[in-house]
Amino acid sequence: MEKKKYILLDVGGTEIKGSVSDRNGVRTKIRKFPAQAQKSTEKILDNFAKICRELMREADGSVVGVGMAIPGPFDYENGISRMQGLNKYDAIYGIPLEREIKARVPELGSARFLFLHDIEAFALGESWYGNCRDADKILCVCIGTGAGSAFVENGKTVKTGKGVPENGWIYQQPFGDSILDDYLSVRGLEQISLAVTGKVWSGKELYGLVKAGNMEAEEVWRRFGADVAAGLLPVLEKYQPDLLLLGGQIAKSFSWFGKELERACEKRKIRIQIETETSGRAMEGLLSQFPEKTQ
Numbered sequence: 001m002e003k004k005k006y007i008l009l010d011v012g013g014t015e016i017k018g019s020v021s022d023r024n025g026v027r028t029k030i031r032k033f034p035a036q037a038q039k040s041t042e043k044i045l046d047n048f049a050k051i052c053r054e055l056m057r058e059a060d061g062s063v064v065g066v067g068m069a070i071p072g073p074f075d076y077e078n079g080i081s082r083m084q085g086l087n088k089y090d091a092i093y094g095i096p097l098e099r100e101i102k103a104r105v106p107e108l109g110s111a112r113f114l115f116l117h118d119i120e121a122f123a124l125g126e127s128w129y130g131n132c133r134d135a136d137k138i139l140c141v142c143i144g145t146g147a148g149s150a151f152v153e154n155g156k157t158v159k160t161g162k163g164v165p166e167n168g169w170i171y172q173q174p175f176g177d178s179i180l181d182d183y184l185s186v187r188g189l190e191q192i193s194l195a196v197t198g199k200v201w202s203g204k205e206l207y208g209l210v211k212a213g214n215m216e217a218e219e220v221w222r223r224f225g226a227d228v229a230a231g232l233l234p235v236l237e238k239y240q241p242d243l244l245l246l247g248g249q250i251a252k253s254f255s256w257f258g259k260e261l262e263r264a265c266e267k268r269k270i271r272i273q274i275e276t277e278t279s280g281r282a283m284e285g286l287l288s289q290f291p292e293k294t295q
Contacts, residue, residue: 004062005063019055038088068116069286076116128285138241139244143248189224196216247276248278
């Protein structure tokens, strides 16, 4: 009996990470490819096709599914990018990706395509295969270019319901002088950095400075942590999850900014799980949502 395999892609603006998995989640090593997200329509689509062909060579069986974890705005049901003015994938706006990839890679003609929001895929991967498998209700937050989020109950994403904002997205929630996205993000961290030190430092630079004992960097992280705790507390109060899953690169600095949030969660008996490398889990999340896995 021929083995069924799945191509799983974590699609970013700079690079695309990919691997091949069997239905049990046994994957090949994750490979990295340039995204070419700022190129022309043909080059972006040709690049997706090239990546699929490369990964097909690693599949010792037939590829029955192709999953893509991709940031929004995106029409996930129909596999159509709605990104514009974000300096990535502008040239493929409105184009059905499945149709175009299958036209370039006919061997994938009968493969099922699946598209998920990247944060949703990550949260599902943790829920199905990671350290969150024992949690019934999960709030996932990834702090990066914005405040990405997903709500998961019993291994399924929740887009509406008690304590769940529309689409499961918290970024538009009112906070401070604007919305959460402006505070729980790289932008928010940079604004605090500028106010405290007079200079815009990146999260990586601030991490290095605070490890070296820089008091100003410590204050930046303290203030950022206060915003994270204050911003997430209303969401935690309304949703009352068993577990708060924090992902993304800034989560690496949790020990410097997370004390206030830790206290708030401990008081409410909410466990915190930190996962800084999200791609592998996003791929597992994609795998979990193919029909043969969810039936």
